[in-house]
Amino acid sequence: MARAATTSDAFNAIAEPRRRDILSYLALRERPVGDIVASLGLEQPSVSKHLRVLREVGLVEMRRDGRQKLYRTNAEAIRPLHEWTGTFERFWRHQLNRVKERAEEKTQVKPKEKV
């Protein structure tokens, strides 16, 4: 088997940096494709392809407006990623505490240290 499709889930879809840029850009408000092309400096077909991937995993939504298509980020779809990464929060807190403790030990050992 090769690598999983970029459309297999949100984790794969956001692996591409340009798609993350697009998501950030479209989070503020809906925009036509042309705005994305102009603002992010990508080729139009490239943007369309990225939008398709994002749409297939539910990360963006689209509505038609005349001959334009207005896209916007569906933040709800990012939430599971935030929650999954959040399950590690207590671990990096512990790691930080350990670092702090060591720093405090050092301070006790070398009280003359410059602050």
Added chain:
Amino acid sequence: MARAATTSDAFNAIAEPRRRDILSYLALRERPVGDIVASLGLEQPSVSKHLRVLREVGLVEMRRDGRQKLYRTNAEAIRPLHEWTGTFERFWRHQLNRVKERAEEKTQVKPKEKV
């Protein structure tokens, strides 16, 4: 250009479901490779390859213990992902509020509704 390397950053590394499983497994405490193989039911070479990817982007750390190698998750490396996804939190909150508002409107329109 093809797709970015899985080792290009943490976003690409966690796109693979098995690597996410490994990260969760190794977050609790350090483990030898054999434990991962036994617990997650993957082939040993496959686990070694995934661990290499995770190590190259700093998501796991390793120390030798006799003939074993003990791996553990470096939660700090997951933090940037949590923070990036967190930038969308206010947006999904807004979306939720809108859903709630509409639900409340409905309740006013139909006060006889069963609760």
Added chain:
DNA sequence: TTGACATATTCCCATATGGGAATGTAGTAT
């Protein structure tokens, strides 16, 4: 209809997979 505009799709290609199988390497024990 014809034309212009906005977006999407298709085709081609270099590249990077992830799995399976086989092999390599390092550490330990005898």
Added chain:
DNA sequence: ATACTACATTCCCATATGGGAATATGTCAA
């Protein structure tokens, strides 16, 4: 040295890219 254990690497291959170029589709205007 030999044998065994624990991991890592290599080779092969089917598959899925993402970019560029070209083309197709859809919408509005005259």
